[in-house]
Amino acid sequence: MSELQLGLLAIGAGVIASVFLYNKWQEREYRRRAEAGLARSPEDVLLRDHGSDDRDRPGGAERVEPALGTLETLQTEGFAAGAASVDAGLSEHVDFVVPIEATEDVSGADVLRAVAETFAYPSRPVRWEGFDETAQSWETPRADRLYSRMRAGLQLVDRRGAASLEEIAAFGVAVEETAASLGALATVPETGSAAHRAVELDRFCSDVDIRVAVHIVTDKTPFPESQVQGFAESSGFEIDSESGRFYRRGGNGQILCTLGKMETASGRSGGAGGSEFHGVTLELDVPRSANEDFDQFRHLAGQLAGTLGGHVVDENRQPLGPAAFDAIGAQIRNVHRSMEARGITPAGGLALRLFS
Numbered sequence: 001m002s003e004l005q006l007g008l009l010a011i012g013a014g015v016i017a018s019v020f021l022y023n024k025w026q027e028r029e030y031r032r033r034a035e036a037g038l039a040r041s042p043e044d045v046l047l048r049d050h051g052s053d054d055r056d057r058p059g060g061a062e063r064v065e066p067a068l069g070t071l072e073t074l075q076t077e078g079f080a081a082g083a084a085s086v087d088a089g090l091s092e093h094v095d096f097v098v099p100i101e102a103t104e105d106v107s108g109a110d111v112l113r114a115v116a117e118t119f120a121y122p123s124r125p126v127r128w129e130g131f132d133e134t135a136q137s138w139e140t141p142r143a144d145r146l147y148s149r150m151r152a153g154l155q156l157v158d159r160r161g162a163a164s165l166e167e168i169a170a171f172g173v174a175v176e177e178t179a180a181s182l183g184a185l186a187t188v189p190e191t192g193s194a195a196h197r198a199v200e201l202d203r204f205c206s207d208v209d210i211r212v213a214v215h216i217v218t219d220k221t222p223f224p225e226s227q228v229q230g231f232a233e234s235s236g237f238e239i240d241s242e243s244g245r246f247y248r249r250g251g252n253g254q255i256l257c258t259l260g261k262m263e264t265a266s267g268r269s270g271g272a273g274g275s276e277f278h279g280v281t282l283e284l285d286v287p288r289s290a291n292e293d294f295d296q297f298r299h300l301a302g303q304l305a306g307t308l309g310g311h312v313v314d315e316n317r318q319p320l321g322p323a324a325f326d327a328i329g330a331q332i333r334n335v336h337r338s339m340e341a342r343g344i345t346p347a348g349g350l351a352l353r354l355f356s
Contacts, residue, residue: 088349095153102184105146162202
């Protein structure tokens with residue numbers, strides 16, 4: 001073999017070695033960045049500080065950031081802060097459910113403590129349940145019970161939108177770790193299909209997330225604040241001191257409708273802070289209301305108009321008569337039927353969780 005051939009072989013071997021080393025370096029860097037990202041996921045997603053600014057206010061559209069409280073709170077109130085009086089357990093319709101099994105019974109107190117430590121500030125509502133062998137039903141874990149079967153769920157959708165694949169995956173990892181600390185095994189379902197289901201459910205919820213607003217206006221003397229407040233109090237409304245708006249609760253304790261000062265052309269609005277009202281707005285949250293609640297809403301609008309000496313109009317200030325209210329009622333019934341077809345009862349526990 002000539003010196004030229006030997007030289008070319010040496011050069012080729014050097015090039016191959018350089019490419020190999022470069023590829024190994026890239027692989028190591030990629031793995032390092034990926035591991036770093038995965039290590040951060042549980043903290044970013046599940047331990048995010050919810051902050052007081054994000055809390056729901058009666059009559060407003062702000063979100064409730066559910067958070068797991070102290071051990072005592074968990075024992076008495078369960079795992080969904082701010083839950084309505086009508087509770088809804090975990091459901092395949094709206095939750096990413098992870099089954100958990102233990103070879104030996106686990107103390108409910110240990111479950112409560114472990115969950116409170118891991119899920120102190122979840123980014124989305126999180127629920128844990130234990131199976132009561134005597135009653136043959138799922139329940140919020142109780143400190144005085146023993147459980148060999150449990151399950152944890154992440155709510156896939158709320159009014160902020162759908163849970164992301166990263167949130168769902170991080171939740172699965174956190175549940176696995178929590179279960180392991182209890183000597184149990186969590187079997188995490190496939191996360192990709194759950195993320196797809198979340199997007200599809202969010203699309204449906206967006207379609208039915210409707211609020212009906214009617215306005216009572218006057219072309220003459222403005223409504224005195226005292227008169228509006230008097231009607232609200234006599235009709236079962238409560239006032240939210242922060243927003244100044246009034247709200248009325250439904251039979252399940254959920255906020256059914258709100259009453260506040262009508263927005264002006266500039267888009268500004270107020271509550272009971274001013275001394276006069278040129279118009280007031282009555283608003284109904286459709287998915288959080290039952291079928292019969294619209295009749296109450298309609299009656300309240302007419303009663304309010306009569307009390308104040310005004311007339312009921314839509315957002316374009318066009319009068320709303322009986323025919324218009326009948327048409328609105330028919331649309332609401334259609335929305336409620338579509339919810340029921342998805343296993344979501346209007347004003348029921350699942351609806352209150354999804355639309356909160």
